[in-house]
Amino acid sequence: MPTVALSSSDPATLSADALVIGAVSVDGTATLLRGHGLPRSAASHLKSALETTGATAKAEEVSSFVAVPGVKAKRVLVVGLGTGTPSTAPTDPEVLRRAAGAAARTLKKEAKVVLALPTASAEGVSAVAEGAYAGGYDVRRLTSKDAPAPRIDTITVATGVDDGALAGRVEVLGAARAWCQDLVNTPPNLLYPQSFADAVTDKVRETKARITVEVMDEKALAKGGFGGILAVGQASARQPRLVTMTYKPRGAKASIALVGKGITFDSGGLCIKPAASMLTMKCDMAGAAAVAATVLAAAQLKVPVAVTGYLCLAENMLNGNAYRPSDVVTMRGGTTVEVLNTDAEGRMVMADALALASESNPDAIIDIATLTGAQMIALGNRVAAVMANDDALRETIAAIGTGAGEPMWPMPLPEDLRAALDTPNADIAHKGDQWGGMLTAGIFLSEFVGTPKGAKAEPGMPAPRIPWAHVDIAGPAWNDKAPWGHTPKGATGFGVAALLSVLETYA
Ligand code: BES
Ligand code: MN
Ligand code: ZN
Secondary structure, three states, X not given: OOEEXXXXXXXXXXXXXXXXXXXXXXXXXXXXXXXXXXXXXXXXXXXXXXXXXXXXXXXXXXXXXXXXXXOOOOEEEEEEEEEOEXXXXXXXXXXXXXXXXXXXXXXXXXXXXXXXXXXXXXXXXXXXXXXXXHHOOOOOOOOOOOOOOOOEEEXXXXXXXXXXXXXXXXXXXXXXXXXXXXXXXXXOOOOOHHHHHHHHHHHHHHHOOOOEEEEEOHHHHHHOOOHHHHHHHOOOOOOOEEEEEEEXXXXXXXXXXXXXEEEEXXXXXXXXXXXXXXXXXXXXXXXXXXXXXXXXXXXXXXXXXXXXXXXXXXXXXXXXXXXXXXXXEEOOOOOEEEOOOOOOOHHHHHHHHHHXXXXXXXXXXXXXXXXXXXXXXXXOOOOEEEEXXXXXXXXXXXXXXXXXXXXXXXXXXXXXXXXXXXXOOOOEEOOOOOOOHHHHHHHHHHXXXXXXXXXXXXXOOOOOOXXXXXXXXXXXXXXXXXXXXXXXXXXXXXXXXXXXHHHHHOO
């Protein structure tokens, strides 16, 4: 894993494989930002080199030049920051994060990289370092040959900003995100409920993080009445698990529950998916992976907030024991659910864990799940949806997630859609009609969030609920298009940065 450092030295004097600087697009031509700090010889060399190559400095364009006079680094990467003027550096950290990521993606093995991008604040410095770290991620190819060396070895951000804790936080977040990506990229024959649970146990042991891991197997799940997780997992030869990860620092300022959907493969079950839709369904445990990585990062950074992660791990398969449309399942806590489509399995496993999380009376519950195709119809592949039973929590998560480089947009839970879940056969049906499918999934989940301990219902009013938010990451969890910014093809690690930042706001 790469190391991260800040340096106030003149970037031209730092030895490195690559020095990354920024350029803005002025009338369609790449122009170096004033204040780049390079010697005049370097600047004029780069100016004519950019001209010769026809660089435009549109966002994320990377031009590479070797033997730049006056620069110690072996090559200079000029990365586009989009339209601007030479004297006004872009202030949006997201522009910097993506630019750093795009530059890092061009690096070859074991590179030492220095980034001298316009960073005026700690936020900007973090964005640059995070972008470079994430841009260096490679899928672990499972070939018969030896694994190639990691592409980035050291990341140095040249900046006047001085922040003692920043580099360490970027290292922890970067490694946690990469772990999340590794889990999601692992093929489903190798990553199944028990092996996922083992991966978590091993990681906690290796990192010596102060996290207690508990794994419930199918017997424990039956004993605990986790009907939803069992129903979804019962047709798989690899039986379901519920993993809890508990991090409980002394003097915690708050206690937060994180719940992640961990369907290690979603075939759709008896309501089987078409072949093409199944191809990316190893990513259906991305929520659980994000939760596991976030709890790990929070513990490593000693965030003064108690965090319990719940990973709902099951494989949605088909055999003679598969759960069926029209089954009625009794969930944790006793609610009965009529199953209408076995491909709507995520909400079944999540509901059990939301009920369990509520029993510990946390200050808030946040769940994250690749829950619905409707999320992608609404918001596409790069923006996640946030729904909640608490307006402030929803707005905070959307704003903090977006600020952390993981765009999130608030979505409603319209009361009138609740009627779509009425059924004569059980307490609740688990899906409504197609329209607003993301929202009805959210409404279904909201029913399993418990009442805060000690809170009393006003006469005639519904029982108060623990503040809860639901993040649907069906689109953003996986990138099957070309890489962009710091996002590679495949698993994106979406959610780790956002959830970690959200936890930090409770500190
Ligand atoms: N895992 C899928 C949702 C999904 C789709 C995630 C595409 C990532 C990419 C989920 O389990 C599912 O199949 N949802 C169904 C629900 C429907 C049957 C009510 C869907 O959205 O089509
Ligand atoms: Mn499904
Ligand atoms: Zn699913």
